[in-house]
Amino acid sequence: MASITLNGIRKSFGDNEVLRTLDLEIRHGEFLTLVGPSGCGKSTLLRIIAGLEAQSAGDVLIDGRNVNDVRPSRRDLAMVFQSYALYPHLTVAENMLTPLKLRDLGFAERLPILGPLMARSKYRELYAQVREAAETLRIGDLLNRKPGQLSGGQRQRAALGRAMVRKPVAFLMDEPLSNLDAALRVHMRSELAELHLALATTFIYVTHDQAEALTMSDRMAVMMGGEILQLDSPEVMYADPQDRRVAEFIGTPSINILPGEVDTHGHISVLDVPIDGQLVESARRVSVGLRPEHLEVSSPGVPDAGFPFRVTHRENLGADMYLYGSVNDTEHRLIVRTTPAEAHDLPIGAEVLLVARSGAALIFGTDDRRLRMRDEAHPG
Numbered sequence: 001m002a003s004i005t006l007n008g009i010r011k012s013f014g015d016n017e018v019l020r021t022l023d024l025e026i027r028h029g030e031f032l033t034l035v036g037p038s039g040c041g042k043s044t045l046l047r048i049i050a051g052l053e054a055q056s057a058g059d060v061l062i063d064g065r066n067v068n069d070v071r072p073s074r075r076d077l078a079m080v081f082q083s084y085a086l087y088p089h090l091t092v093a094e095n096m097l098t099p100l101k102l103r104d105l106g107f108a109e110r111l112p113i114l115g116p117l118m119a120r121s122k123y124r125e126l127y128a129q130v131r132e133a134a135e136t137l138r139i140g141d142l143l144n145r146k147p148g149q150l151s152g153g154q155r156q157r158a159a160l161g162r163a164m165v166r167k168p169v170a171f172l173m174d175e176p177l178s179n180l181d182a183a184l185r186v187h188m189r190s191e192l193a194e195l196h197l198a199l200a201t202t203f204i205y206v207t208h209d210q211a212e213a214l215t216m217s218d219r220m221a222v223m224m225g226g227e228i229l230q231l232d233s234p235e236v237m238y239a240d241p242q243d244r245r246v247a248e249f250i251g252t253p254s255i256n257i258l259p260g261e262v263d264t265h266g267h268i269s270v271l272d273v274p275i276d277g278q279l280v281e282s283a284r285r286v287s288v289g290l291r292p293e294h295l296e297v298s299s300p301g302v303p304d305a306g307f308p309f310r311v312t313h314r315e316n317l318g319a320d321m322y323l324y325g326s327v328n329d330t331e332h333r334l335i336v337r338t339t340p341a342e343a344h345d346l347p348i349g350a351e352v353l354l355v356a357r358s359g360a361a362l363i364f365g366t367d368d369r370r371l372r373m374r375d376e377a378h379p380g
């Protein structure tokens with residue numbers, strides 16, 4: 001288990017500045033996810049931590065020790081990639097044995113036939129370690145298969161096993177699930193979270209998929225354009241985003257964003273509908289974020305101020321029903337979460353009033369920064 005500290009990491013490829021002065025403290029044993037759109041610099045950052053790429057500036061520390069000049073193999077980290085990079089001609093057991101042989105055996109002891117004869121007890125020891133990792137991953141009965149005889153999920157587990165046998169101080173994973181089909185990807189999320197608990201080792205996990213980040217992480221860092229916009233637990237990231245781009249990136253369906261106008265007292269209205277609360281800072285124009293679950297279909301006869309909404313599309317997910325539509329037949333669109341029962345009388349074309357739940361609106365300035373309301377509960 002290790003803590004990993006990044007101080008002022010910068011990286012440019014020629015004129016292309018990919019990471020800009022990035023600081024991050026990854027705690028002992030935590031599952032930390034780097035999440036952001038494709039091209040934002042996640043893999044580059046992970047490769048810098050692993051030592052596979054040199055940073056242009058800044059320091060990488062593992063357990064407080066500067067490892068800038070330490071070779072990848074000496075950093076004691078295990079890297080798991082999206083492409084499993086298993087040797088196709090070797091069995092699962094032999095694949096898993098390879099890193100141990102490289103670490104623990106001399107040249108002659110690694111020879112195919114002579115080696116095991118020369119170093120029988122060492123081999124027995126190493127095979128025991130392979131079997132132990134395979135049991136943890138529940139691939140003990142697949143050890144004699146070749147990668148071509150495995151399913152995608154089994155291959156991913158074999159690749160994890162090969163990373164596990166060296167008992168690294170941290171696992172670095174770069175989109176390890178993206179080659180799997182959708183159902184298996186969802187299943188593997190819980191397996192990885194369980195594996196993290198079982199190994200009690202630091203995991204740094206890279207993904208572009210916000211759902212993976214939300215479901216597995218202790219903390220997640222949302223990256224865009226080579227910067228970390230916010231580092232928080234999944235719960236805080238969702239409920240209390242500090243930046244409009246974070247609010248829009250996290251959550252499916254995405255948060256509704258509408259233009260807001262602010263009067264001289266800090267009261268906000270959206271398309272002429274007032275929003276509760278009063279801004280602390282002065283601003284004239286803001287963006288108002290309302291998640292689909294923060295809107296309600298108003299009951300008939302209730303004289304609430306709301307958004308006149310016309311249903312244009314319905315998405316039935318079983319327990320939830322999302323209604324998509326336009327506000328007052330303008331170009332502004334909203335998504336509202338309801339239940340199939342509630343939406344029973346709301347076919348395409350239906351017109352209703354949508355009301356924002358009190359205190360739910362997230363307000364962002366023109367610079368995308370979150371603006372606070374007076375008396376608003378503080379993050380935490």
Ligand SMILES: Nc1ncnc2c1ncn2[C@@H]1O[C@H](COP(=O)(O)OP(=O)(O)O)[C@@H](O)[C@H]1O
Nearest residue numbers: 013016018036037038039040041042043044045
């Ligand atoms: N070896 C490289 N040479 C030049 N540019 C690179 C190299 N590796 C990555 N980049 C560039 O750095 C940026 C970030 O890439 P990457 O870290 O792979 O992003 P992500 O993993 O978030 O999708 C991209 O613009 C990419 O083209």
Ligand SMILES: [Mg+2]
Nearest residue numbers: 042043044174
């Ligand atoms: Mg990548």
